[in-house]
Amino acid sequence: MPSNPAPVLTMKAELTAEQLAHFKARLQEQARTLSAQDSELRARLAAEESVTANTFVAGIEGAMAAEADDEVIALLHHEQTELAATQQALERIESGDYGQCTECGDPIGLARLEVLPEAHVCVGCQDMLEHRKGR
Numbered sequence: 213m214p215s216n217p218a219p220v221l222t223m224k225a226e227l228t229a230e231q232l233a234h235f236k237a238r239l240q241e242q243a244r245t246l247s248a249q250d251s252e253l254r255a256r257l258a259a260e261e262s263v264t265a266n267t268f269v270a271g272i273e274g275a276m277a278a279e280a281d282d283e284v285i286a287l288l289h290h291e292q293t294e295l296a297a298t299q300q301a302l303e304r305i306e307s308g309d310y311g312q313c314t315e316c317g318d319p320i321g322l323a324r325l326e327v328l329p330e331a332h333v334c335v336g337c338q339d340m341l342e343h344r345k346g347r
């Protein structure tokens with residue numbers, strides 16, 4: 213009779229309260245950073261729009277401003293996607309689903325969450341989703 217049972221490894225690989233607190237703090241920090249970037253990008257966009265709208269800016273300078281706009285809009289779009297993913301991850305922490313793949317239900321894995329705390333799918337499903345998008 214083993215008197216010392218091995219550490220319990222549940223099939224769902226639920227995260228410990230400490231691990232959840234760690235990721236929650238990281239996600240909250242990430243959400244703050246992204247919100248700050250959001251404000252900054254919007255301010256840049258507003259400034260560039262006023263430059264573009266200026267009648268004295270024409271030709272190559274106007275084209276450059278328009279190009280800069282596209283870049284800021286792309287950044288803004290990326291940042292909003294990240295922020296939404298971060299907020300959804302925080303919601304999953306609250307609901308107790310954090311760390312599980314939303315596609316197949318497998319554990320996402322601590323190593324992946326350390327790199328990408330907002331991850332909602334495992335590596336396998338991520339690959340599959342990206343293929344489905346037809347990149």
Ligand SMILES: [Zn+2]
Pocket residue numbers: 313314315316317318333334335336337338
């Ligand atoms: Zn999966």
